[in-house]
Amino acid sequence: MTLLNRRQVVEHLLQPRGDLLVVAGLGAPAWDITAAGDHPLNFPMWGGMGGAIATGLGLALAQPTKRVLVITGDGELLMGLNSLATIGVSQPTNLAIVVLDNEVYGETGKQKTHTGFGVDLAAVATACGFTNSSIITDVNELTSLKKEVDGSGLMFAQVKVDSKSEELVLPPRDGALLKNRFREALLGDQCHFSN
Amino acid sequence: MTLENHWSNTVFNLICEQDISIVSFVPDAGLSQLIDLCVAYESIQTVRLTSEEEGVALAMGTWLGGKKSLLLMQSSGVGNCINMLSMLNTCQVPLPMMVTMRGDWGEFNPWQVPMGQGTENVLKEMGVTTFRAQENDEVAKCAEGAIRFAFNTYRPTAVLIDQRVLGAKTFGR
Numbered sequence: 118m119t120l121l122n123r124r125q126v127v128e129h130l131l132q133p134r135g136d137l138l139v140v141a142g143l144g145a146p147a148w149d150i151t152a153a154g155d156h157p158l159n160f161p162m163w164g165g166m167g168g169a170i171a172t173g174l175g176l177a178l179a180q181p182t183k184r185v186l187v188i189t190g191d192g193e194l195l196m197g198l199n200s201l202a203t204i205g206v207s208q209p210t211n212l213a214i215v216v217l218d219n220e221v222y223g224e225t226g227k228q229k230t231h232t233g234f235g236v237d238l239a240a241v242a243t244a245c246g247f248t249n250s251s252i253i254t255d256v257n258e259l260t261s262l263k264k265e266v267d268g269s270g271l272m273f274a275q276v277k278v279d280s281k282s283e284e285l286v287l288p289p290r291d292g293a294l295l296k297n298r299f300r301e302a303l304l305g306d307q308c309h310f311s312n
Numbered sequence: 313m314t315l316e317n318h319w320s321n322t323v324f325n326l327i328c329e330q331d332i333s334i335v336s337f338v339p340d341a342g343l344s345q346l347i348d349l350c351v352a353y354e355s356i357q358t359v360r361l362t363s364e365e366e367g368v369a370l371a372m373g374t375w376l377g378g379k380k381s382l383l384l385m386q387s388s389g390v391g392n393c394i395n396m397l398s399m400l401n402t403c404q405v406p407l408p409m410m411v412t413m414r415g416d417w418g419e420f421n422p423w424q425v426p427m428g429q430g431t432e433n434v435l436k437e438m439g440v441t442t443f444r445a446q447e448n449d450e451v452a453k454c455a456e457g458a459i460r461f462a463f464n465t466y467r468p469t470a471v472l473i474d475q476r477v478l479g480a481k482t483f484g485r
Contacts, residue, residue, distance in 0.1 A: 140373070160376060165399040168369030175373020175381065178334055178357055183377075197369070199362040207359055292403035296376060304378045 120279040121256060123217045127188060128153045129259045130215065130266055135184075137267070138176055138303065142169035142189030144224045145283070146217055150188060152286040157302035160295060161288040167197030170214055174204050177212040180303070184211050186266055191218040191232045191275075198241065204271070205246030213266045214242075214273045219280040227280060242273035252277065319451035319477070320345035323410070324353075326452065330459050332380045332408075333357060336367040340386035342412035342478035347384065364389030368396040368468075371407040380463060383409045387431040387472070388424065397438040397468060406462040409440070409470040410455065418480030432472060440468045446476050 123145065131139065131153040140160045141147040146169075147161035160176075162169055173187035194201075194216050204212065220233035232238060242250040249272040253262055265272050289295055300308045323346055327335065335350045336359040337343065351358050361367050367383040374381040385393075390411060400407055414421075415428015435442050441461060443454040451473055458469040 138377075162399070164402065165369055165372070165396050168365065168372070168396050168399065171366040171369035172373040172376070174359070175334070175370035175375075176377045177373070178359070178370075179374045179377025179379035197366070200366050200369075202362055203359065203366055292399070296403040296405065299376050300378065303376070308378060 118254070120277060121254070121259075122281070123149055123219065123278040124152055124283050125256075126215075126217060126259065126276050126278060130186070130188070130263055135267060138180065138183050138185045140169055140173045140176065140185065140187045142166075142187070142193035144190055144193065146188045146190050146193070147288060148283065148286050149217070151288040152283070155288055157298040159288065160299050163290055163292065166193055169193055169197070170204060171197060171200045173212055173214065174200070174207060174209060177209040178207070181209070181211055183303075184213065184267065184269070186213045186215065188215050188217065190223070191216055191220060191238065192222045192230045194238060195231055195236075201242050201245040201247070201273075205242075208246065208271055210270055212271055215262075215266065216273075216275045217278050218275050219278050221280045223280060223282060239273060239275040247271060247273045249273065251275070317448070318345055319448055320349060322452035323455045324349040326456055326459060327356065327382060328353075330380065330463070332382050332459070334359065334370075334374045334379055334381035335384065336361050336370050336381060337384035338362075338364050338367070338386065338389050340384075340412045341481070342473060343384045343386075343410065346410070364392045365396040368393050368400060368407065372399055372403065372405055375405045375407075381407065382459075383407060385409065385411055387411050387413045387415060388427045390431045390434055391427050394434060394438055397440060400468045401439040404466040405468070406466050407468045408455075408459045408462040409468065410473065411470050412473045412478055413475050414481075417475040419475065420480060420482050420485060435470050440470050442470045442472055444472045444474065446474045448477050451477060
């Protein structure tokens with residue numbers, strides 16, 4: 118069976134993207150969401166490894182009427198795996214987590230991650246209280262995945278992807294800019310005038 | 313100190329006045345009254361964390377979403393936050409933190425000492441402005457300054473609450 122390609126998966130999820138607020142974990146997921154089209158409501162992380170889904174939780178709690186999508190990698194998630202427990206306790210209904218699982222640390226020389234040795238992230242999510250948690254391996258599952266990402270309810274999907282390195286499509290690096298343009302797009306100009 | 317004049321009440325009022333709507337925490341005995349007040353108040357969303365660095369990342373998200381948050385932890389937890397604090401610094405994100413001290417005045421447990429003694433330096437090294445409260449009356453003043461400083465200047469701040477305020481844990485000795 119041919120493994121899914123990360124860019125294909127992310128393009129499928131973000132084109133069209135509707136009103137999604139998108140957080141991407143550092144490394145390849147940040148380049149992937151940018152390759153699908155830079156957008157002010159993207160927050161691609163350049164650091165804070167292990168913090169992507171906790172950032173997504175904060176955003177989901179702050180904006181309960183908006184749908185939040187976190188796209189991250191297996192290595193990034195493994196560093197903050199405990200946040201699945203925190204999210205499982207919080208149960209935000211507007212948070213979708215998609216892990217692009219290539220079973221390697223792609224940015225550092227493709228050393229195997231724990232998922233390459235059989236650690237089942239979707240099972241961890243289930244054990245943490247995600248009632249909607251799945252492993253996606255087939256291109257035919259992408260349409261239903263997109264529906265769930267755009268829909269409602271807390272969800273977790275571990276998407277098995279190939280470990281091929283893609284073209285670097287880099288978002289802006291200035292964290293203050295990324296934050297300010299996100300807030301302005303979401304909250305309007307007035308966010309700069311009040312706290 | 314009676315329950316009525318405990319600093320937690322003043323700090324809780326500040327949280328409400330300053331429109332902080334999300335409070336995340338890893339518990340500490342010294343924080344238990346403030347945590348109870350926040351959990352009981354329906355206008356505040358509380359998030360129980362497994363590790364303090366989650367609270368730092370959470371604050372990134374709440375600020376992106378236009379909400380103010382506060383993080384409560386014990387000083388040992390500061391060590392768990394170091395790398396994640398880079399994000400607040402780089403992105404200029406406000407986050408006041410209330411940190412109850414271990415490993416200083418009257419400490420019983422030697423294992424608490426290295427992190428306790430390093431707490432303030434670690435925070436400063438990571439760009440967090442610190443305010444130290446050594447008496448009960450100072451906590452609310454420090455908290456007010458730390459909260460205003462954070463949200464007015466878009467930076468992480470921390471109030472370090474001394475064991476002189478909290479009472480040192482003595483394990484019955």
